[in-house]
Amino acid sequence: MTETTARRPTLRDVAQRAGVSTMTVSRVLNGGENVRPALRRKVEAAAAALNYRRNENARSIRPGQRSGLVGVIITNISNPYYARVMSGVEGVIGRSGRRILVGISHSDLDLEKELLRDMIGRQIEGLIVVPSDNESVHLAPEKLGIPVSIASRPLAGVEADTVMVDDVGGALAGVGRVLDAGYRRVAFVGAGASVSTSARRFEGFQLAHERAGVRVCDELVRRDATDSASAEAIVRQLLALPEPPDAYFAATNRMTVGALRVLVPAAGENPPPLVSFDDFDLAELMPYPLVVVDHDAPALGRASAQMLLRRLDGAETGPYIKVTLPAVIRRTSLPSLESDGTTPG
The missing domain is CATH 3.40.50.2300 (Response regulator)
Incomplete structure (x- = not known):
């Protein structure tokens, strides 16, 4: 097994195999038209032989280029409630052509900050977050420089689009x-x-x-x-x-x-x-x-994602919006009691 096939092939590996410059390879793989057909065929053949796949993360952090990534931080993925919230988020974000980068904070403030730093480093365009606690002031949009949609847990002292439950x-x-x-x-x-x-x-x-x-x-x-x-x-x-x-x-x-x-x-x-x-x-x-x-957990996820996309796409530029979803009694098996004013027991 050669060094090239033992690890993930790089743009340089494709260029060496095709006998062209890395700039030519990049131009071909990014759909550039100013490449001679013969060179294009050589690059495509080399990429196929090496099973080369573009590093989308590296592409996303080029200056001036949008990553297409939306960060989502939730507190606990093992809770079925948050799985339902995520299903609402995913449906809306997926239809926009963007992708989701998910982090789990486990309601740990330090971990939440670490996840956020990592996501910012990956050039997320916006953030949907269930805050770990009321001390998550670092989530303010003006601090991050990107649109933020707060889900479920509003933050005191942080102005951002927020979807909460009654x-x-x-x-x-x-x-x-x-x-x-x-x-x-x-x-x-x-x-x-x-x-x-x-x-x-x-x-x-x-x-x-x-x-x-x-x-x-x-x-x-x-x-x-x-x-x-x-x-x-x-x-x-x-x-x-x-x-x-x-x-x-x-x-x-x-x-x-x-x-x-x-x-x-x-x-x-x-x-x-x-x-x-x-x-x-x-x-x-x-x-x-x-x-x-x-309450409708998927609706909370959908509303959070829709508010974020409106900011990202420029459809909403006004004051931050706060939406409250209703919480109602879904079912009850409370026994009927005699209304004699006594405490049951």
Whole structure:
């Protein structure tokens, strides 16, 4: 095996095989017309023999040439919710003739910055991002010099096109449903204030209590959940209280899954219902009292991508746009209770 075939062939390898300059090879492979037919055939034959493929990334970073790349940074690809968001993004960006460069931040601010530096180095034309937390001020378009579309988690102090979900209204509706049914000790299982979606969902949780005239049980508010495993541990702790919750609110679908790992095996005659913000796989088959608040995740991805493309294509040059998608109760299996004013249990 020769050195040329043992590694990825270069433009210089093609030029040497064809007996021409690298400039001639570049002109032929880029569709230039000012090349004699005989030379063109020699270059094409050499490229085919070496199985040469153009380095699109190298082409994309030539001064003045657009890369055709859109960067997308999300927090967790293992969450089906973000897979649905990505499907919406991909459909819109793909139809524009551009390609997607995806990075996963795992809600790690330092990793998010590293991914961003790498994408900027690859000359992305624009960025769609689910911020890792409220400290992601480096995502501001004026800092990056490219259009930015913020998805799902708006950033305080950062002006950019933003697509968010009605987290407050969704939590208000879901928690309000169990409070209206007579439940009074409702636990909150979510992330801290640094995650804007969780902060807004906690706001809705509080507002539901206020409207129902019910005091929030501070000892049942846990805002240190980060994933399914931590939510599972928190619910175990809550169940072990002398007076455990009579209902639960999980701020994300992954936290719902962790909560159900504890609640389903422990379910007695009157299990405490669970309000889940975001749908999850097989929710409709779950033999447990649920209230599921959901929204159209692919629509969020599509809206984020459409807003970015309007900036890239010059169709939108005005002030930054903020869009809020509705969150509604998709399904409920909350038991019907006697309206005698007593707390179920």
